[in-house]
Amino acid sequence: xxxxxxxxxxxxxxxxxxxxxxxxxxxxxxxxxxxxxxxxxxxxxxxxxxxxxxxxxxxxxxxxxxxxxxxxxxxxxxxxxxxxxxxxxxxxxxxxxxxxxxxxxxxxxxxxxxxxxxxxxxxxxxxxxxxxxxxxxxxxxxxxxxxxxxxxxxxxxxxx
Numbered sequence: 001x002x003x004x005x006x007x008x009x010x011x012x013x014x015x016x017x018x019x020x021x022x023x024x025x026x027x028x029x030x031x032x033x034x035x036x037x038x039x040x041x042x043x044x045x046x047x048x049x050x051x052x053x054x055x056x057x058x059x060x061x062x063x064x065x066x067x068x069x070x071x072x073x074x075x076x077x078x079x080x081x082x083x084x085x086x087x088x089x090x091x092x093x094x095x096x097x098x099x100x101x102x103x104x105x106x107x108x109x110x111x112x113x114x115x116x117x118x119x120x121x122x123x124x125x126x127x128x129x130x131x132x133x134x135x136x137x138x139x140x141x142x143x144x145x146x147x148x149x150x151x152x153x154x155x156x157x158x159x160x
Contacts, residue, residue, distance in 0.1 A: 022056035
């Protein structure tokens with residue numbers, strides 16, 4: 001969709017249609033457009049707004065992709081914060097030689113202006129029957145740092 005940001009004299013926000021939780025406008029304005037400081041930089045401010053909005057929309061799109069075919073039958077729950085910077089995905093996983101399904105909870109944290117998880121933020125919780133496989137699962141889930149969520153999960157669990 002289209003988003004608008006209307007600025008008035010001295011760069012005050014007159015109105016905007018940005019998602020409420022996506023762009024911390026006041027913080028960005030204080031950082032980039034404080035008229036009491038030298039070096040007001042409208043260009044840098046607008047780039048920061050764009051980065052936040054683009055990252056939010058990317059995270060939103062990636063979460064929506066999880067409900068499409070290919071993964072929806074394996075995902076039992078997705079929890080997220082309003083600004084989509086904390087995400088918890090609960091997967092139902094079965095071993096090839098065992099029909100018993102186990103739940104694996106994957107938690108990821110994002111910077112507000114990034115669309116990939118923070119390095120080192122991955123946390124995995126597993127049932128007791130999977131605890132011995134935890135190190136392997138963490139290694140398999142490294143794909144989540146460099147791929148979109150759906151592709152990262154498919155890469156991590158295609159052979160799990």
